[in-house]
Amino acid sequence: MKEKVLNILQKYYGYKSFRKGQENIITSILQGEDVLAIMPTGGGKSLCYQIPALCLDGITIVISPLISLMKDQVDSLVTMGINACYINSSLSSEDYNNILQGIINDEYKIIYVAPERLESDEFLNIIKSKEISQIAIDEAHCISQWGHDFRVSYKKIPYFINNLTTRPIVTTFTATASTEVRRDILNMLCLIEPKVFITGFDRENLYINIVKSSAKNKYLLEYVENHKTENGIIYAATRKEVEKIYEGLLKREINALKYHAGMSNEDRKINQDKFINDEVNIIVATNAFGMGIDKPDIRWVIHYNMPQSIENYYQEIGRAGRDGEKSECILLFTPGDIHTQKYLIEMGTESMARKTIQYNKLQQMTDLVYSNSCYRKSILQYFGEIGLDDCKNCSNCLNEGEVIDKTLDAQKVISCVYRMKKSYGLTMIVDVLRGSKNKKVLELEFNKLSTYGIMKDYTNEGLKNFINTLVSHGFLEIKENLGSRGSFPTISLNSQSSKVLKGEIKVQFKEVKIAKEVRNKNELFGILSDLRKTIAVKEKIAPYMVFGDSTLLSMANTYPTHEDELLNISGVGQIKYEKYGQDFISAIEQYMVDNKIDKSKLEEDKSNVLNEKEDAKQDFFEVTTDQNLYEQLKKVRGKYARIESLPHHMIMTKNTLKEISGRYPLDVEKLNDVAGLGPKKIDKYGESIIEVVNKYVEENNIDVEWKEKKKKKLILDGESRKPKEIALDLLNQGIDVKTVSNKLEVSVSSILGYICEYIKDKNELHFKFNPTIYYCDDEKELIQKSINKFGEDKLKDIKKSLPDYIKYESIRAVIIEKYIS
Incomplete structure (x- = not known):
């Protein structure tokens, strides 16, 4: 079967x-x-x-x-x-x-x-x-x-x-x-x-970027201008917003389509078909668009408004990159998005039970936007995937852009809100800060405030953007108020506001930079793409149903000119080869003739590139643990640990045992090439190790091919991270210090050292840590005096000056407390 x-x-x-x-x-x-x-x-x-x-x-x-x-x-x-x-x-x-x-x-x-x-x-x-x-x-x-x-x-x-x-x-x-x-x-x-x-919810090829800024339109237009030759979807929460964005793109001569429930069924179908058939490659739509669209080559999805739930968001960004190619998903957020979604829930849902569920989901989506941790990890944890590492492919992980200190400007805004006594809307606050002489400002005597006109250097729109950004980062908050004409939002202070005003925390925003389109598409790709389009029109199907972009890219880069070569490309099956194969081979052959391309030379160049890649690998030495042998070696280590009354890891670390299990050294001499084994340890434990390895190899008929590691970097079981990075990842997953220490066979003092280095580099801890459990008050006083004398970087001098009963971990805990208190 x-x-x-x-x-x-x-x-x-x-x-x-x-x-x-x-x-x-x-x-x-x-x-x-x-x-x-x-x-x-x-x-x-x-x-x-x-x-x-x-x-x-x-x-x-x-x-x-x-x-x-x-x-x-x-x-x-x-x-x-x-x-x-x-x-x-x-x-x-x-x-x-x-x-x-x-x-x-x-x-x-x-x-x-x-x-x-x-x-x-x-x-x-x-x-x-x-x-x-x-x-x-x-x-x-x-x-x-x-x-x-x-x-x-x-x-x-x-x-x-x-x-x-x-x-x-x-x-x-x-x-x-x-x-x-x-x-x-x-x-x-x-x-x-x-x-x-x-099977997992993760789509590793999707870059997740959440931009908290109210300069949405500027960002959108700049992004689309840089990516207008790629297929992309712009999602907006309402029909009105879709129309506004659509008109804005047309004014800038960017060819786009629109899709929302206010259009006729026929118009929606026409626009959807045009997008699927690559007649127009950008569409602006409400979330009604895209359900079930299996178009594989959508390179970007922009959410102009925050969706109502994490499920909606993840399903909608999932329309990008279905061919496995790298694609970008951007969410442009301002606090007003939350109020838009609340309105849509109220208007669209009668059932109170359903309404409660939707409000809970909206709050979870809001929490995601405000999160400082890995976005992908947060999404996957929502769906039940736990124990994950940061993805290194979202805007929180990559943290790109120039950081600008906006503390002084933030203090001006917060001070103004404070002096206005009551909560007012955004427009009124902007008018006061910019020194407006409108009737309402003068009636309320806001022109007499010390903050009146202190931000004249900002444009009206620029200052609105800045205040909204303060709100989106939690330095101010929006409150919903009920009036005779319905609800209206006002801006008020919170606990973070006072900390900014007192200078206890800094306000630093990133200047977002928009990358330009980078696609590895050559001239042949364009020719094959045109051929695909011709076939699709003739057969009345979408172009990607002929072949996907990634399949065409493979053809354009490898020049297949025979049946077996074309069938070797992913996405080309026997049925499709029989229908379209000769047409594509003919196009490729003609291109090679027109451009005087020698295929044998291409094969030689490809071979050279592969050799270069192999050479690059030579700096690394990869080892995979033989789990059964590893367990036997642990017993040898345990025996010596009991004899010498020492912790197991002081005999040999588990990584040393794993390396031995994956390399099978058959004589004592070869142990010199194993990390963590010096002459003394080899002299003490070497014979016992070799005896176990030889017996295991013989019983399991293993054909050992010994390779020297020398000075190459060891990659054990595919893990290239340093112990510090692994430890911090585990701590971020909510695992306590002691458990991490045992798991990695690294001392508690070393783990605290990793934490100390991390926060000294001005990184924020994303896990709970209580340093006070590592010392008593008397010890803290002695440690602090010694730190004041030698400086916190002179750990050995500090330790020597203290009584022997005070451990390194206590010293590090006192230092850490200074940074997190």
């Missing part, structure tokens, strides 16, 4: 291997098991039910709420030579009847159905007489009120399944399911002993 599955993968989809988690999910389905699969947007969910559909006897019914996805998926399947159809409200009566007749005649292998259509007696009667192998439920989170996209029609699915003559395998798929939503899916869809797969 495995061979059959791989053949289908290669023949129809053009891939030689599965993405993460796909193979296990497919195997379970083919074994007849119900499945709940949670995979990230763009993670390849559809393939997980389509391949079993082709392997199993009978029909697969795919239930989906997304009309655009159905057409997309069916077009794609038909292009690959697979008979499929869809049934939803977009069909005419004639088309609907023709499809029903096709089902009666067994013409289809996969049928996509909108959940509302499951109530049709006509459809049910026809389907009941057929062999149904699988019911696949896409967007399964829609059944849960806890989900961000609850659909009443999904509650009818269990009744449809129960009315079938024979219950088929039931498979459910979603990209965004919290713990509560998963529980609802399992219970409400009545899955029988289901296998649950969580």
Whole structure:
């Protein structure tokens, strides 16, 4: 069966291997098991039910709420030579009847159905007489009120399944399911002993950038100008905002489309098709756009307003980079976004229970925006993935941009708000600070305040932007007030405001820099892209259904001119080769003739590049732990630790044991090349180690090929971080100092040393740390006197001057307390 599955993968989809988690999910389905699969947007969910559909006897019914996805998926399947159809409200009566007749005649292998259509007696009667192998439920989170996209029609699915003559395998798929939503899916869809797969929510190729600044329009226009040749989506919260952005782009002669519920169905469909077919590559839309759009080459997604929930946000940014190429996701935030979303919740939701859920989700989204820690890590923890490292691919991790001290200007604003006594709106505060002579300012005698006119150097818009940025960073806050004309926001002080005013904390903002488009697209890529477009227009399908961008890039960089070379490129299967292969080979051959390209020379250059990469690797020495041998070596270490009454790590560290287990030194001489073993330790423990290694190698028939490490950097089990970096990551995950010390076999004093260095570099701790548990008051007094005498960097001198019972960890704790108090 495995061979059959791989053949289908290669023949129809053009891939030689599965993405993460796909193979296990497919195997379970083919074994007849119900499945709940949670995979990230763009993670390849559809393939997980389509391949079993082709392997199993009978029909697969795919239930989906997304009309655009159905057409997309069916077009794609038909292009690959697979008979499929869809049934939803977009069909005419004639088309609907023709499809029903096709089902009666067994013409289809996969049928996509909108959940509302499951109530049709006509459809049910026809389907009941057929062999149904699988019911696949896409967007399964829609059944849960806890989900961000609850659909009443999904509650009818269990009744449809129960009315079938024979219950088929039931498979459910979603990209965004919290713990509560998963529980609802399992219970409400009545899955029988289901296998649950969580392949991870992470999309490593997406760069997450949250920009807290009210200069949204300036940022947006500059970004779009720099990226206008790439496919991108701009999301806005309201129709009015969509129209405003759309008009602004057109005024600057940037070709764009719009999409929102205020447009006719026909206009929305036309614009969506133009975007999918690469006729226009930028679209401005409300979040109604994009559900089920399987366009793989969207390079950026900009949220002009903060979405209502983390689920919404992660699903929407998931529309970028579905081809696995690097893509950027930008959220432009101002505090007004929160009030917009509150308004949309009030206007759009009648159920109080549902409203409460939505407000909770909005607060979680707000907390994410204000978070100082890794954005991706925070999102993944929300979905239940814990114990993760920082991603090094979000704006909080990379921390790019020039930091500018704005403390003085912040103090001017806060002082003005304080002197105005009551809370006022943003416009009034700006008028006072800029010295406006309008009637209201003069009536309230704000012109007599010491802060009147002290920020004339700011423009009106510039000062509004600055104050909003202070709010977004938590130095001021917005309060919602009720008046005769509804609610209105005012600005007030908080605990952070007074700290800024007293100079206890600095206000530092980053000047955001916008990167220009960098794509590795050569002239041949453009030629192949034009050919793709011609084929797509002829066949009335989206260009990416011919080949994706990443497939064209591979062709443009490797110049395949034979069948086997083209089939070796990811995304080119046998079916697509037979349909399009010769056209692309001809285009590549013509390009090579026109540009006098010698393929043999290219192969030679490629070989040289690979050799250079191999040479670059020579600076590193990679070792993988043999876990079984490692456990035996730990016993040897434990024996000597008992004999010498020493901690285990003082005999040998665990990294030394892991290196030995992965390298298999067969004589004492080779131990000289192992980190952490000097002549004394080799003399003491060497024979015992070698005896265990030799016995293990012999029993397991291991063919040892010894390589010298010498001065190369050791990479153990793929871990290239220093102990300090690992320790701080573990502490940030909420693990206490003692546990980290034991886990890394590093002393508590060393861990405190890492913390001390970290905060001295002006970094903020993101974990709770109480230094007072490492000393008593008497010790603190002695330590402080010694620090004052020698300076906190002279640790050895401080230690020598103190009584022997005072440990290094106590000294470091006192120093740390100074920085975090």
